[in-house]
Amino acid sequence: MLNVPKDGYLCKFTTLNKNIINSIYENNLWHARVDTLNDPFEFYFNFIKELPNSTGDLCKLMDESNYWVKPHLIVQEKEAALQLLASSRESEVRHSIINKLIEHEKLLKIQMQTLCVCSLSEAYDEPLMWSHYGDGMRGICLMFDKEKLKGSSLEFEKVEYENTPPKLDFFKQYKKYKNNEEMDLGKFLLTKHTGWTYEKEFRSVSFKVNENINQLGFLKKLNKNSLKAIIMGSKISQVDKSLLITLSEKFGFELYIAQANTENYSVDIKEFK
Structure with missing residues (x-):
């Protein structure tokens, strides 16, 4: 089973693409501009x-x-x-x-909408996460050490799930905006609809995007060995699996395999051998 302490990690579901391989090599995390995200209700208020x-x-x-x-x-x-x-x-x-x-x-x-956000999750064994973000078990789940992320000056805060969007005091925010002060956006940054509860999301939001920035977002350099493990979906291709084995040997992270448990609609995580 997974050897990472349950409260000691945050994970990212994705497919093994060129950008992810580059992030593993360069040891960084992508923060995307909010207006580039797919969810039309993201950061809604x-x-x-x-x-x-x-x-x-x-x-x-x-x-x-x-x-x-x-x-x-x-x-x-x-x-x-x-x-x-x-x-x-x-x-x-x-x-x-x-x-x-x-x-x-x-x-x-x-x-x-020009704020940048990086979303991670606690739900490494959530079936819907593997279905929606892990390409139906064809993708992967990257496991990051929470303390290492903090050491990289990244604060991932827990998202709250509610049925109605948060409300902000316009006049309070406007006066800060006019005075070039950081707006106190508070709850608005960390609220999503209850339909997304299964994601168990934690997010890092950046107001000052001053490193490796482009029009879509920026990359944040991580502390060494922040990536602790990668979980492979059971349907991952042989090519991707071989590449991950090579990468794990090079960078020292562990490999696991996720499999659907058809007896109780859950996901089992086992050590890859």
């Missing part, structure tokens, strides 16, 4: 955009948010708003704000 009821609180919010305009227009925008408020035309001010919020909400969501 709703904004809370309720305006204050009192005129005083509304003015304060407008001032803190720089009136939602470019810096050189702030003075003119402030004077226009004051004139409208002075003539009891607050409804026009609120209507103008709502239109600007719609525009800036789109901009913020576009920016958030």
Whole structure:
């Protein structure tokens, strides 16, 4: 059976392709831009955009948010708003704000879609993972040491599964965005629909993609010996199997084989001999 402690690893299901072979040789992990992922609900959220009821609180919010305009227009925008408020035309001010919020909400969501994410899992013996991501037992499962990942400055946090998307305070995030501060996205980064619970996902999210970056994502260098084992699906090709044997001898990771247990619809992991 698998010799990796159950709480000591995170795994990646995939097929043995050119990119994976390169990652094994170079000892790195790919972080993909969110807008390149297949799941249309990935990093999905709703904004809370309720305006204050009192005129005083509304003015304060407008001032803190720089009136939602470019810096050189702030003075003119402030004077226009004051004139409208002075003539009891607050409804026009609120209507103008709502239109600007719609525009800036789109901009913020576009920016958030350029975040990069690496998703791993605890579910090395989950049948659906082998079916959906392991190419029906024709693929592989890479096993990474959790502590080694931490030593590589990667924080993989547990994903929570809920029936409704998280909500973010628009004004709080907008003020951070305008001040070039890191947005406090919190729960939105770590929430998926309950239909994905079987994945038992952990994810690393990057805001600062400054190494080996291209338009699709970036590669993160790992500590030596982060890859502890590879599990091969029982239907893996002989060519891929031979290549993995060679790679395991070269880099020192263990090899296992995953087989479908037809008696109880589970997956058995056994040492490859």
